[in-house]
Amino acid sequence: MTMLPPPSAKKLGLVIDLDTCVGCHACAVACKEWNAGGIAGPLTDENPYGAEPAGVWFNRVHSYTLDALDEQPEMTLHFPRSCLHCETPACVSVCPTGASYKRVEDGIVLVDEDKCIGCKLCSWACPYGAREYSEVEGVMKKCTLCVDRIYNEHIPEESRQPACVQACPTRARHFGDLGDENSAVSKLVAERSGVALMPELGYAPVNRYLPPRARRAAPPPAATVAEDKLDTQQLPSLLRWLDRSLSR
Amino acid sequence: MTVEPALDLQKPVGDEVKQTTCYMCACRCGINVHLKNGAIRYIEGNPNHPVNRGVLCAKGSAGIMQHYSPARLNKPLLRVGERGRNEFKEIEWDEALALAAQWLSETRAKNPDRLAFFTGRDQSQALTGWWAQQYGTINYAAHGGFCSVNMAAGGLYTLGGSFWEFGEPDWEHSKYLMLWGVAEDHDSNPIKLGLGKLKARGAKIVAVNPVRSGYGAIADEWIGIRPGTDGLFAFALIHELLKADRIDLDYLVRYTNAHWLVIRNPGGADDGLFARDAEGRGLCWNRHPHPNPLPPAGEGAEPTTAPAGVDGAEPFTSPTGGRGRAEGAGEGGLAPASATGVSPAVVGEYALPDGRKVVPVFHLVAERYFDPQYAPDAVAERCGIPAETIRRIARELADVAFEQVIELPIAWTDTHGRRHESMRGRPVAMHAMRGISAHSNGFHTCRALHLLQLLLGAVDTPGSFRYQPPFPRPIPPFNRPGKTRGADGKLDSPPLGFIHGPEDLLVDAQGQPRRLDHAYSWKYPLAVHGMLHTVIRNAWAGDPQPVDVLFLFMANMSWNSAMNTTETIRWLTDKDEQGAYRIPKIIYSDAYSSEMVAYADLVLPDTTYLERFDAISLLDRPISDADGASDAIRHPVLHAADQSEGRDVRGFQSVLLDLGARLKLPALVNEDGTAKFRDYADYIVRHERAPGVGLLAGWRGEHGEHEGKGAPNPQQLQRYIEHGGFWHIAIPESARYYKMANRDYLEWSAKLGFIAKPDAVVLQLYSETLQKFRLAAQGHGPVQPPDGERERVATYFDPLPIWYEPFEGTQVAVDAFPLSAISQRPPFMYHAWGSQNAWLRQITARNYLYLHPDTAKRHGVADFDWVHVDSHHGRITVQAKTAGNVQPDTVWTWNAIGKRKGAWKLARNAPESQQGFLLNHLISDITPRGDYANADPVTGQAAWFDLRVRISKAEAAEVCAPQFESLTASDPSNAPLRYGAKFRAAP
Amino acid sequence: MHPAFSVIFFTTMSGAGYGLWFWLGIGGMLGSPLPRLPALVVLALGFIFTSLGLLSSTLHLGQPLRAWRAFSQWRTSWLSREGVASMVCLLPALGFAVVIWRGQDARLFGVMLWAFSLATVACTAMIYVSLKPIPAWRHALVLPGYLLFALLGGGLAYAAARAWAGMAIDNDVGVVAMAGCFGLWRMKRRYWQDIDHGALPATRASALGLPANRTVRVFEHPHTEANYLTKEMGFVLARKHSRKLRLIAVVMFAGVPGLCASLVWLLPHLNAAPWLVIAAVSALLGAFVERWLFFAEAKHVVTLYY
Numbered sequence A: 001m002t003m004l005p006p007p008s009a010k011k012l013g014l015v016i017d018l019d020t021c022v023g024c025h026a027c028a029v030a031c032k033e034w035n036a037g038g039i040a041g042p043l044t045d046e047n048p049y050g051a052e053p054a055g056v057w058f059n060r061v062h063s064y065t066l067d068a069l070d071e072q073p074e075m076t077l078h079f080p081r082s083c084l085h086c087e088t089p090a091c092v093s094v095c096p097t098g099a100s101y102k103r104v105e106d107g108i109v110l111v112d113e114d115k116c117i118g119c120k121l122c123s124w125a126c127p128y129g130a131r132e133y134s135e136v137e138g139v140m141k142k143c144t145l146c147v148d149r150i151y152n153e154h155i156p157e158e159s160r161q162p163a164c165v166q167a168c169p170t171r172a173r174h175f176g177d178l179g180d181e182n183s184a185v186s187k188l189v190a191e192r193s194g195v196a197l198m199p200e201l202g203y204a205p206v207n208r209y210l211p212p213r214a215r216r217a218a219p220p221p222a223a224t225v226a227e228d229k230l231d232t233q234q235l236p237s238l239l240r241w242l243d244r245s246l247s248r
Numbered sequence B: 001m002t003v004e005p006a007l008d009l010q011k012p013v014g015d016e017v018k019q020t021t022c023y024m025c026a027c028r029c030g031i032n033v034h035l036k037n038g039a040i041r042y043i044e045g046n047p048n049h050p051v052n053r054g055v056l057c058a059k060g061s062a063g064i065m066q067h068y069s070p071a072r073l074n075k076p077l078l079r080v081g082e083r084g085r086n087e088f089k090e091i092e093w094d095e096a097l098a099l100a101a102q103w104l105s106e107t108r109a110k111n112p113d114r115l116a117f118f119t120g121r122d123q124s125q126a127l128t129g130w131w132a133q134q135y136g137t138i139n140y141a142a143h144g145g146f147c148s149v150n151m152a153a154g155g156l157y158t159l160g161g162s163f164w165e166f167g168e169p170d171w172e173h174s175k176y177l178m179l180w181g182v183a184e185d186h187d188s189n190p191i192k193l194g195l196g197k198l199k200a201r202g203a204k205i206v207a208v209n210p211v212r213s214g215y216g217a218i219a220d221e222w223i224g225i226r227p228g229t230d231g232l233f234a235f236a237l238i239h240e241l242l243k244a245d246r247i248d249l250d251y252l253v254r255y256t257n258a259h260w261l262v263i264r265n266p267g268g269a270d271d272g273l274f275a276r277d278a279e280g281r282g283l284c285w286n287r288h289p290h291p292n293p294l295p296p297a298g299e300g301a302e303p304t305t306a307p308a309g310v311d312g313a314e315p316f317t318s319p320t321g322g323r324g325r326a327e328g329a330g331e332g333g334l335a336p337a338s339a340t341g342v343s344p345a346v347v348g349e350y351a352l353p354d355g356r357k358v359v360p361v362f363h364l365v366a367e368r369y370f371d372p373q374y375a376p377d378a379v380a381e382r383c384g385i386p387a388e389t390i391r392r393i394a395r396e397l398a399d400v401a402f403e404q405v406i407e408l409p410i411a412w413t414d415t416h417g418r419r420h421e422s423m424r425g426r427p428v429a430m431h432a433m434r435g436i437s438a439h440s441n442g443f444h445t446c447r448a449l450h451l452l453q454l455l456l457g458a459v460d461t462p463g464s465f466r467y468q469p470p471f472p473r474p475i476p477p478f479n480r481p482g483k484t485r486g487a488d489g490k491l492d493s494p495p496l497g498f499i500h501g502p503e504d505l506l507v508d509a510q511g512q513p514r515r516l517d518h519a520y521s522w523k524y525p526l527a528v529h530g531m532l533h534t535v536i537r538n539a540w541a542g543d544p545q546p547v548d549v550l551f552l553f554m555a556n557m558s559w560n561s562a563m564n565t566t567e568t569i570r571w572l573t574d575k576d577e578q579g580a581y582r583i584p585k586i587i588y589s590d591a592y593s594s595e596m597v598a599y600a601d602l603v604l605p606d607t608t609y610l611e612r613f614d615a616i617s618l619l620d621r622p623i624s625d626a627d628g629a630s631d632a633i634r635h636p637v638l639h640a641a642d643q644s645e646g647r648d649v650r651g652f653q654s655v656l657l658d659l660g661a662r663l664k665l666p667a668l669v670n671e672d673g674t675a676k677f678r679d680y681a682d683y684i685v686r687h688e689r690a691p692g693v694g695l696l697a698g699w700r701g702e703h704g705e706h707e708g709k710g711a712p713n714p715q716q717l718q719r720y721i722e723h724g725g726f727w728h729i730a731i732p733e734s735a736r737y738y739k740m741a742n743r744d745y746l747e748w749s750a751k752l753g754f755i756a757k758p759d760a761v762v763l764q765l766y767s768e769t770l771q772k773f774r775l776a777a778q779g780h781g782p783v784q785p786p787d788g789e790r791e792r793v794a795t796y797f798d799p800l801p802i803w804y805e806p807f808e809g810t811q812v813a814v815d816a817f818p819l820s821a822i823s824q825r826p827p828f829m830y831h832a833w834g835s836q837n838a839w840l841r842q843i844t845a846r847n848y849l850y851l852h853p854d855t856a857k858r859h860g861v862a863d864f865d866w867v868h869v870d871s872h873h874g875r876i877t878v879q880a881k882t883a884g885n886v887q888p889d890t891v892w893t894w895n896a897i898g899k900r901k902g903a904w905k906l907a908r909n910a911p912e913s914q915q916g917f918l919l920n921h922l923i924s925d926i927t928p929r930g931d932y933a934n935a936d937p938v939t940g941q942a943a944w945f946d947l948r949v950r951i952s953k954a955e956a957a958e959v960c961a962p963q964f965e966s967l968t969a970s971d972p973s974n975a976p977l978r979y980g981a982k983f984r985a986a987p
Numbered sequence C: 001m002h003p004a005f006s007v008i009f010f011t012t013m014s015g016a017g018y019g020l021w022f023w024l025g026i027g028g029m030l031g032s033p034l035p036r037l038p039a040l041v042v043l044a045l046g047f048i049f050t051s052l053g054l055l056s057s058t059l060h061l062g063q064p065l066r067a068w069r070a071f072s073q074w075r076t077s078w079l080s081r082e083g084v085a086s087m088v089c090l091l092p093a094l095g096f097a098v099v100i101w102r103g104q105d106a107r108l109f110g111v112m113l114w115a116f117s118l119a120t121v122a123c124t125a126m127i128y129v130s131l132k133p134i135p136a137w138r139h140a141l142v143l144p145g146y147l148l149f150a151l152l153g154g155g156l157a158y159a160a161a162r163a164w165a166g167m168a169i170d171n172d173v174g175v176v177a178m179a180g181c182f183g184l185w186r187m188k189r190r191y192w193q194d195i196d197h198g199a200l201p202a203t204r205a206s207a208l209g210l211p212a213n214r215t216v217r218v219f220e221h222p223h224t225e226a227n228y229l230t231k232e233m234g235f236v237l238a239r240k241h242s243r244k245l246r247l248i249a250v251v252m253f254a255g256v257p258g259l260c261a262s263l264v265w266l267l268p269h270l271n272a273a274p275w276l277v278i279a280a281v282s283a284l285l286g287a288f289v290e291r292w293l294f295f296a297e298a299k300h301v302v303t304l305y306y
């Protein structure tokens, strides 16, 4: 099953707005929480209360600084990273057991933990670091795109979204069908020039990131401000307000 | 090809959902707790909840690990070893309560003030303050004094509302938001939701903050200000706006005291007070004839204009016989400042009938901030902001406020009965938090920001800062602190209240502090939240009086909420010559094995937030938003006793009521001496603060038919539970802006019981309250400060905002301590609690001192090097890391990551105690000079961020310094945590 | 990449084992197989080497009992192909044993044995070569390197076995071995030079979806302590250690065996056996160090995020 299915029309994925992400880790923890008890659980934690605590996380939030460039000032950038549900993912094709697979129906890339032998090869094959191996469980784990939420009829329709999307306090995360150019997410990507990560590697990620918008450190067009009011060079006297007729 | 495995995608999330309120921080979001076989399967945001609208932060999602934390306390504990050794025996509740009641009743019999009852988190203040009043101690407060009282007091004494979580930017309409010193705030999720909205709309966000992380990262512009200089920056903006005449004078005369006349009588007892008429109404100077009066009151409005054309105005005459005359001004006369139909003068000097000279408030404002010392060029260097940037920001503010006015087609009626067809707004919003307030100049800086907002006409208009009900309230709020006890031992009012003048202070005949924390004394007159940060030193020193029992709730006072931790630990354990502890008894309620538990004699284990009833009350710290009022409850979604073998904990509020009944406190027992309230749930429902007013405003009245006010409803909690755990009432559309002068709003507010009368709230550019203190310091009035305090009071009780160098900066040599050191809240940790959380601690199990690369280079420091950080008070040795997103003269770290070894049931080699550190070891609780608390001279707010340090490279090390003795001799199990495995296995 | 002992042990041992079989097969094909006993011993030795390798590689698995599943995805997965090849290779090995035992013609099985052995080693190499995120493994010399290591190590051992069996060792063997050592050294040298200068196939800016000219620095890691990714892919080897280890590796896989081979070449009357054993063992140890470096020096694209 590690043969990739023919490209599906439906390409479910995430759109993450780097212009709005404040790096709060809410998505990461909500993901951990949902998936711990979901189809890919547990997301085992080793040394939970000791030195070197380390657990399985499907979503990790990085923080960077960007140097100034041309008109753009220095910036701080927060960057959540999870599986991109690639269209041609080597993580699937390298898998010797068929445990890794891409769903025919919607393109979600999953691990069938019952088949996984824990060879870790898929994690080597993923350039995005989206696969997390659990030593304790002996199997590979990864973002499920919350497949057990998004189709779950026990969940109210408006909440049938990945846990990370549901939780994100700035609503910087969006979920939808990127295969449908009329979907809200596709429109958002088009409008904000969403990008794929490292497309040069040929994995054809489905998820898109909306890059941070240009920062406006520069003065606004002065035209909107009446020039005479801006002459602050001379210190005017208080008297100019003496004849101001104000009404209460 | 094999087939895809069959996935069960239709598995119910859990077997039941309970809706309650999150408590992983003070934001109080609504949560849906999904339970499966009695265990927590999933906690999600409640989409209908007005606070979080379905979103949930990292802490909220990690509530599972908080609830199941191994560090939970399970049983009352009685100290067996020496205090601080963390050696206890488990006892039964009966014994614990009997013992506590005995200590408390002996103390009460001696002198109720010998009980110091201080609570950390103040979400039960409505209960704890009331309880302290019944007990009769003046020595009560919550943690606000070290948290953000500058913000609260600055706001309440200026706007009758405040930033903090009492107000919010108009997220829907604002076009320009300035965030001053905000990292997480108490309004965490609402702010994040709001920022998301502003971003989506493309509004400009400006972050004024020495560090560019979190919200600063997404801000369109980052102003890397030097700590403690925001007041100067604000003044420079004001200076520019004044010079450019970009001031909303109409707004000022309608809603503020800009036109009120201030008496200019240097040396006189009335100097700086408002000129008032016989009825005590403030006066203004009415220029007349009125060139273009406002339209008369709208249809149906009550005629408020007096026949003379001036509401209630007496035709005053000036001493020269005719109408008053100002230099260069036209004819005019005195009128009540609150009159309508007047055209008040905002500048000029005028004379009262008795000859005294008066000037309008705005005149004083303009005079002061026109001064070249506040010109951008004059402040740029100190603030670390280029003058050109300051000028540009001023231009941008003016541009948005005056050229991008928004008008909502919503008619409203002001308190004079005049109807306005639309709501005009100046879409400039501001929000500020502890970056402003945690400095010794924070009160005035906070007022400076409000002044800036007011000059722009940007308070509670569309697009600007908005009040959240029950605010605005009268300025200052009416309730004054309790001072005297009645025959039943009860205090005349709750111990915390608002000071209106020197006569309200809690000082003795010599003018010395009466309270243990010195709040409401001449040293810190407006310490309206008390001063938790001085309590332990003063209890140890018996200053002003010894206490017998120190009763603490939810405050980790031997660690991350203490300044001067090392000494604090010593004071807690110090003994007198007889070998008795100087602080005789310490009772402490915590839910977890915090550092403070080790210092208690008796530990009362609280439940977790999922096991108890709580009221998130409008009488306390409300969770309303600008469009509606809300309150909420917590209710037990899990039963403590079922959570683990032998777990026997009780909600602190119920315990407090139980203790009160055992002590037979006045309002806690029936006539026959039996307990009046079964437990806290019963109290929430049946207690009435005033007739018809209780902790919860929803479903009042016998059948739940009333809102706001109404008789107790026995089914009230049930109604809350059925409605998702919260109550929300929308403000009528016509009442959503201009709340300080909006008739519909004020009537709505009064109807719900938030304010006593629907009177307009006049916003205070100029604070007469402050001037009263200054006059007292200058030798006027019956209550005056001791001589030693006169100069200080006279200096810091300036009725207009001032800026001064934070105390630590002036009292240590700047060259010796050239850097500022500050901390920030990590968004995924709540103070100390997060580190016991198996998920959250993985995000940050250790902290680093962040330095600007240039600063690091100057000191020869590279990433991960160890550095000594020295303040005038102490030294820590920690690991450093460089990052360019900080103002170069500032170093910073995440707050409260450092843990004491052996606390929180973490392994003794956990990074939190080995490499994680606190700045608190460097922060002195008193000023370098040693004369006052390290605090704001007006409010007593702890000045955490005044800290100045120097750094030097240290030898490589494994463990940071200082280290303290381990609180335990054992480590927790190292077994992997497989949370959720059983849910997957379950059908 | 984290140099996992089990994987390194696996590739070196199985390389040597298949190398042995390769030469055994060549010998069979050329009609000059080893005599019965030595042939069976060498066959068994190869079997032990490859099995130890395979066994150790299953130790690396999280679920060794499910290892059988790894044979199923040979259509896409080189790991699966390697598993299949290694099993398939047992057939000619068995056949070879039978014909040798019976003293029959070993040519057919000889051809099959060397071909399948080579194919298995090639599959092993391809597991690594196929991984785009690890450019050091995509290098054109990785496949030849794996093959040559197998041939050299296996060849030296095979020659030693021949000598042990008392068969004449032509001093051409010395020349071939020296050439092999020299070639391998040049190959590795070239490889190391290239990977030292080679860049990752993407930049941090591209990893974050930013314009190429944006300079990005790490402010904070997602978690302060190490995680699977940083431990598995974020292994960093100090440059000075890598220099030292490269030297050790070259001395062991090329220097010492080359020296031994020169003795065999120059001194025809010398008992070649012990020298060839020394050469073989040294080559094996050298291969081990080289394989450790192969992992430790390979940078994974995901490190761009850290």
Ligand SMILES: Nc1nc2c(c(=O)[nH]1)N[C@H]1C(S)=C(S)[C@@H](COP(=O)(O)OP(=O)(O)OC[C@H]3O[C@@H](n4cnc5c(=O)[nH]c(N)nc54)[C@H](O)[C@@H]3O)O[C@H]1N2
Binding pocket: B120, B121, B143, B146, B147, B148, B553, B554, B555, B556, B557, B560, B561, B562, B589, B590, B591, B592, B593, B594, B595, B596, B606, B607, B608, B609, B652, B823, B824, B830, B831, B832, B833, B895, B918, B919, B920, B944
């Ligand atoms: N350097 C530095 N120090 C600071 C600050 C800073 O910015 N920098 N900030 C200051 C400020 S603003 C604050 S508010 C303080 C906060 O300081 P604290 O309020 O002392 O800190 P918390 O970690 O919230 O600890 C409160 C205690 O409440 C306990 N607790 C948690 N849940 C429950 C419960 O349900 N019931 C009971 N009974 N107890 C519970 C915790 O276990 C903990 O021991 O820190 C102050 N200290």
Ligand SMILES: Nc1nc2c(c(=O)[nH]1)N[C@H]1C(S)=C(S)[C@@H](COP(=O)(O)OP(=O)(O)OC[C@H]3O[C@@H](n4cnc5c(=O)[nH]c(N)nc54)[C@H](O)[C@@H]3O)O[C@H]1N2
Binding pocket: B025, B026, B147, B148, B180, B181, B182, B183, B184, B185, B186, B187, B188, B208, B209, B210, B211, B225, B226, B227, B228, B229, B230, B433, B434, B435, B436, B439, B822, B823, B824, B825, B826, B827, B828, B829, B830, B831, B895, B945
């Ligand atoms: N996640 C999380 N949320 C919390 C808490 C928590 O512990 N964790 N604690 C709650 C509590 S008790 C409180 S009091 C609030 C506090 O909420 P905040 O005030 O938002 O929190 P702080 O981290 O104290 O943030 C102070 C900010 O001011 C900046 N700063 C420091 N000095 C200056 C200065 O002089 N000028 C300016 N302009 N900025 C300055 C700091 O860099 C920092 O960003 O947060 C509450 N919310």
Ligand code: SF4
Binding pocket: A082, A083, A084, A085, A086, A089, A090, A091, A092, A109, A125, A126, A127, A128, A129, A130, A131, A142, A203
């Ligand atoms: S991101 Fe990685 S794990 Fe996810 S589909 Fe792409 S290659 Fe596979």
Ligand code: SF4
Binding pocket: A094, A095, A096, A097, A098, A099, A100, A111, A115, A116, A117, A118, A119, A120, A121, A122, A123, A139, A140
């Ligand atoms: S670790 Fe599991 S999923 Fe990944 S390649 Fe190996 S068998 Fe497949």
Ligand code: SF4
Binding pocket: A030, A031, A032, A034, A035, A058, A059, A082, A083, A142, A143, A144, A145, A146, A162, A163, A164, A165
């Ligand atoms: S989609 Fe689901 S599994 Fe994937 S990162 Fe988001 S929450 Fe985690």
Ligand code: SF4
Binding pocket: A016, A020, A021, A022, A023, A024, A025, A026, A027, A028, A061, A078, A080, A167, A168, A169, A170, A171, A172, A173
């Ligand atoms: S929850 Fe949203 S804002 Fe927070 S880190 Fe994740 S994407 Fe960013």
Ligand code: SF4
Binding pocket: B022, B023, B024, B025, B026, B027, B028, B029, B052, B055, B056, B057, B058, B059, B060, B061, B188, B189
């Ligand atoms: S902000 Fe987070 S921790 Fe605080 S109440 Fe809301 S969800 Fe809970």
Ligand SMILES: [Mo]
Binding pocket: B146, B147, B148
């Ligand atoms: Mo606070």
